[in-house]
Amino acid sequence: MDDIQRIDIAVVGAGLGGAAAAALLARAGFSVHSFEQAPEFTRLGAGIHIGPNVMKIFRHLGLEDRLAAIGSHPGHWFSRDGMTGEYLSEIPLGEFALKEYGAPYITIHRGDMHAVQIAALDASRVHFGHRLTGLEDRGTDVLLSFENGRQVAASLVIGADGINSMIRETLLGPEKPRYSGWVGHRALVDMEKLRGSGLAHERCVKWWWEKSRHIMAYATKNDGSEYYYVTGVPEASWDHAGSFAESSREEMEAAFGGSHSMVQALIDATGAVTKWPFWNRDPMGLWSRGRLVMIGDACHPMRPHMAQGACMAIEDAAILVRCLELTGMEDYATAFGLYERARKDRATKVQTISNANTWLKEPEDPAWVYAYDPFAVELA
Numbered sequence: 001m002d003d004i005q006r007i008d009i010a011v012v013g014a015g016l017g018g019a020a021a022a023a024l025l026a027r028a029g030f031s032v033h034s035f036e037q038a039p040e041f042t043r044l045g046a047g048i049h050i051g052p053n054v055m056k057i058f059r060h061l062g063l064e065d066r067l068a069a070i071g072s073h074p075g076h077w078f079s080r081d082g083m084t085g086e087y088l089s090e091i092p093l094g095e096f097a098l099k100e101y102g103a104p105y106i107t108i109h110r111g112d113m114h115a116v117q118i119a120a121l122d123a124s125r126v127h128f129g130h131r132l133t134g135l136e137d138r139g140t141d142v143l144l145s146f147e148n149g150r151q152v153a154a155s156l157v158i159g160a161d162g163i164n165s166m167i168r169e170t171l172l173g174p175e176k177p178r179y180s181g182w183v184g185h186r187a188l189v190d191m192e193k194l195r196g197s198g199l200a201h202e203r204c205v206k207w208w209w210e211k212s213r214h215i216m217a218y219a220t221k222n223d224g225s226e227y228y229y230v231t232g233v234p235e236a237s238w239d240h241a242g243s244f245a246e247s248s249r250e251e252m253e254a255a256f257g258g259s260h261s262m263v264q265a266l267i268d269a270t271g272a273v274t275k276w277p278f279w280n281r282d283p284m285g286l287w288s289r290g291r292l293v294m295i296g297d298a299c300h301p302m303r304p305h306m307a308q309g310a311c312m313a314i315e316d317a318a319i320l321v322r323c324l325e326l327t328g329m330e331d332y333a334t335a336f337g338l339y340e341r342a343r344k345d346r347a348t349k350v351q352t353i354s355n356a357n358t359w360l361k362e363p364e365d366p367a368w369v370y371a372y373d374p375f376a377v378e379l380a
């Protein structure tokens, strides 16, 4: 006997999409293990929007109330001119979202959300410190090899391993993601300084300048005590070694100085600020092969301008699990085909609009995104 552990389903990556997939699979009665390269959970990143389309999935998992209690509930998504402050659009959320789209719209610290997701999993089946380095589809199973020397044989493998997915590379060959020519600054602002401005900062507002430069600013806590922004600024190349670089208030000033007084207040309240490159890939022809299937950024990464990247990953997870429930694990080929058919058009549309950075800049009806119910979609 070798010492290779045999399991039913391996989810590679326990980020926002992978953690959702593992929870949904377990809830549906599948035997699942998660493998994550990070040594432990950390409260990483900053803000994230979660639309009603995905709050319905958290409802299914029994996590909706907890997340709704932590997150901020903006009454609107405002779009405003960065120079004059003029309102370009006022998209109702809050009570309207609850009534029209069937669940709340929240903005939240992604670390807080991820913590709730990880805590919902069986800790004995979440394997941190497991970086996947080898993958071999042996026909009857898939052999997974990890950097720490462990090997696991899984009947099915879900690649939730993000934009540099090894599952993607196995299916489609090595190809670096493309630098989009844009970076985003991210900062949690100094609340004392922000309050000191005496200005009433909206709970969710996107400031726009010419050529799509922007600052998306929003609260990440229910009581409004934490406020965050992420920008979009063109930068010709990305020459830094890591996945992000330190930035500064001076850089923010250089990019957005001389704008509306509320933007200036955001800049003045900036302490630590980092700068992240936005990476991209074209829509992919292949989402699965044999016993391997991908979800989220592994198969449709996008610039973050619709605030729906993680939402798409979590929707993918919900639909994939429904397909597996329908067919059973043995008929995974049918399940993967159903999944791809149910998801591809929607994910590609969101990817395209997100990359174009036009979402909600002007009045439009967002119902096709927010009213979507992953449990009502027909699988055919």
Ligand SMILES: Cc1cc2nc3c(=O)[nH]c(=O)nc-3n(C[C@H](O)[C@H](O)[C@H](O)COP(=O)(O)OP(=O)(O)OC[C@H]3O[C@@H](n4cnc5c(N)ncnc54)[C@H](O)[C@@H]3O)c2cc1C
Residues within 6 Å of the ligand: 012, 013, 014, 015, 016, 017, 018, 035, 036, 037, 038, 047, 048, 049, 050, 130, 131, 132, 133, 160, 161, 162, 163, 164, 165, 166, 184, 186, 230, 276, 295, 296, 297, 298, 304, 306, 307, 308, 309, 310, 311, 312, 313
């Ligand atoms: C600035 C910014 C703002 C954003 N704002 C929003 C927003 O408001 N709303 C929204 O819905 N989306 C937003 N997004 C997009 C969102 O963050 C991503 O789409 C989402 O995180 C994708 O989830 P995922 O699970 O597919 O991948 P990830 O969250 O990237 O998770 C992948 C996981 O796999 C692990 N992993 C990778 N390789 C391996 C390996 N070889 N072995 C083991 N583990 C591995 C990683 O450590 C990671 O934990 C934003 C993105 C950015 C950059």
